[in-house]
Amino acid sequence: MAANKHSTSSTTQARFDYAPAPESRAIVDIKPSYGLFVGGEFVDGHGRSFKTISPSTEEVLAEIAEADEADVDNAVKVARRAFRTWGRMPGSERAKYLYRIARIIQERGREIAVLESIDNGKPIKETRDVDVPIAAAHFFYYAGWADKLAYAGYGTTPLGVAGQVIPWNFPLLMLAWKIAPALACGNTVVLKPAETTPLTALLFAEICQQADLPAGVVNIITGAGSTGQALVAHPDVDKVAFTGSTAVGRAIAKSVAGSHKKVTLELGGKAANIVFDDAPIDQAIEGIVNGIFFNQGHVCCAGSRLLVQESVADEVLARLKRRMATLRLGDPLDKNTDIGAINSAEQLDKIRELSDIGEAEGAGRWSPPCELPKHGFWFPPTVFTNVTQAHRIAREEIFGPVLSVLTFRTPAEAVEKANNTPYGLSAGVWTDKGSRILHMANKLKAGVVWANTFNKFDPTSPFGGYKESGYGREGGRHGLAAYLKGEDL
Numbered sequence: 233m234a235a236n237k238h239s240t241s242s243t244t245q246a247r248f249d250y251a252p253a254p255e256s257r258a259i260v261d262i263k264p265s266y267g268l269f270v271g272g273e274f275v276d277g278h279g280r281s282f283k284t285i286s287p288s289t290e291e292v293l294a295e296i297a298e299a300d301e302a303d304v305d306n307a308v309k310v311a312r313r314a315f316r317t318w319g320r321m322p323g324s325e326r327a328k329y330l331y332r333i334a335r336i337i338q339e340r341g342r343e344i345a346v347l348e349s350i351d352n353g354k355p356i357k358e359t360r361d362v363d364v365p366i367a368a369a370h371f372f373y374y375a376g377w378a379d380k381l382a383y384a385g386y387g388t389t390p391l392g393v394a395g396q397v398i399p400w401n402f403p404l405l406m407l408a409w410k411i412a413p414a415l416a417c418g419n420t421v422v423l424k425p426a427e428t429t430p431l432t433a434l435l436f437a438e439i440c441q442q443a444d445l446p447a448g449v450v451n452i453i454t455g456a457g458s459t460g461q462a463l464v465a466h467p468d469v470d471k472v473a474f475t476g477s478t479a480v481g482r483a484i485a486k487s488v489a490g491s492h493k494k495v496t497l498e499l500g501g502k503a504a505n506i507v508f509d510d511a512p513i514d515q516a517i518e519g520i521v522n523g524i525f526f527n528q529g530h531v532c533c534a535g536s537r538l539l540v541q542e543s544v545a546d547e548v549l550a551r552l553k554r555r556m557a558t559l560r561l562g563d564p565l566d567k568n569t570d571i572g573a574i575n576s577a578e579q580l581d582k583i584r585e586l587s588d589i590g591e592a593e594g595a596g597r598w599s600p601p602c603e604l605p606k607h608g609f610w611f612p613p614t615v616f617t618n619v620t621q622a623h624r625i626a627r628e629e630i631f632g633p634v635l636s637v638l639t640f641r642t643p644a645e646a647v648e649k650a651n652n653t654p655y656g657l658s659a660g661v662w663t664d665k666g667s668r669i670l671h672m673a674n675k676l677k678a679g680v681v682w683a684n685t686f687n688k689f690d691p692t693s694p695f696g697g698y699k700e701s702g703y704g705r706e707g708g709r710h711g712l713a714a715y716l717k718g719e720d721l
């Protein structure tokens with residue numbers, strides 16, 4: 233059995249009726265084991281297998297095939313064969329499949345949301361209201377582009393086979409961000425989901441079957457990092473699309489340097505959420521909470537550094553703590569849950585370690601009284617005060633529900649502190665002044681700057697980073713360039 237990030241000594245077989253709300257009960261059918269999805273059908277892998285478990289209960293959900301190099305090679309060959317037809321199909325025909333997929337995602341939305349919450353640990357109200365609808369929206373949006381590529385301002389020729397590797401924090405949504413534009417442009421895909429969250433990608437494979445998508449256009453190969461490595465290194469892959477950690481992104485960039493492959497990397501972040509003294513404070517508190525506690529803080533663009541103007545810092549902090557005390561942590565399938573489970577034992581260790589370091593380095597740590605469930609992986613919403621820019625919790629991505637608070641006096645100081653990071657993915661600005669929003673947006677070195685809101689996503693809007701947050705854009709018209717020939721990013 234392959235090592236698994238979720239593994240604990242006491243796993244039990246899955247039970248699928250543990251949702252407290254009857255309406256979310258028993259609407260998913262998790263099979264005991266899954267093969268690889270290659271050439272339009274599920275096939276056995278040559279490699280080993282691993283277990284995926286529910287991070288909120290530690291129950292085993294299913295046994296998953298781990299693709300080895302031969303499986304990866306086969307999947308790429310199958311995708312190449314499918315490309316010969318798919319790549320020449322009129323855009324209007326390809327669009328029909330994308331629309332069909334989008335509609336099936338909507339129709340099966342509840343099932344997908346429950347499955348995602350079980351496998352990932354995120355609250356059902358987020359999977360239901362964010363992950364699933366935005367995933368469907370991506371397919372609708374890119375379906376609309378498939379027959380209009382000539383108007384996109386780029387070329388119209390697809391690249392070929394796209395090798396796509398995605399992380400565990402938004403499993404279905406990241407899949408949609410990757411697959412929808414690739415298919416719209418006429419490419420075929422081999423996608424590897426993260427080891428800890430393969431189930432919604434495998435459900436998506438069923439959706440491809442249901443949509444009668446031609447065999448081999450989408451192939452899903454499960455496995456660990458080595459499977460991803462074999463995929464991006466495969467010589468017949470034309471395009472590598474990766475979302476994940478900066479460390480792995482850097483290794484991928486090195487491994488494909490000098491090859492014909494086109495690469496986009498969506499990597500880590502350490503976003504500043506900046507609150508000025510004229511900000512609408514109630515709204516800002518909600519934005520801070522959403523910025524860091526949405527999806528347990530497992531968000532590359534999370535507002536993990538709160539920069540608050542000194543004159544309102546005490547008030548903002550007091551109100552933030554009162555709001556944090558109302559957050560409900562627990563069963564991801566309970567519709568009232570605000571904070572679900574941490575995705576894996578490994579990620580929980582990382583969050584604990586960095587939080588302990590924050591305390592040891594002298595920052596003040598606070599969490600509301602919060603009883604953690606006995607099983608599963610949990611971390612309470614946490615805020616650190618008296619944080620300086622030298623602290624590791626202000627510099628490193630924690631990827632958990634942990635907020636570091638720093639203060640500033642002037643807009644210039646806010647800009648300097650916000651940009652004092654190797655990352656450059658996102659930022660937030662809270663102020664009543666429109667001119668200040670424009671000024672800050674100009675000065676902040678971040679791919680996305682939200683004003684008086686945070687963590688808002690839309691398929692029409694390009695998303696991507698600067699500096700160590702990666703390169704290339706996903707979403708919007710800009711997201712097409714990565715999948716068309718001759719368009720340098």
Ligand code: TAP
Pocket residue numbers: 397398399400401402424425426427428455456457458459460461462464475476477478480481483484497498499500501531532629631657701702
């Ligand atoms: P990674 O460890 O980088 O894993 C991402 C994906 O890459 C997983 O599918 C992983 O497989 C695979 N992988 C691991 N080693 C690989 C290698 N050498 N070659 C090719 N693929 C490899 O990140 P993670 O722990 O899943 O996700 C957390 C990180 O991703 C955070 O730093 C976060 O900021 C970043 N992230 C960024 C964004 C955007 S949009 N910028 C979005 C989400 C997450 P296994 O899962 O099997 O190891």
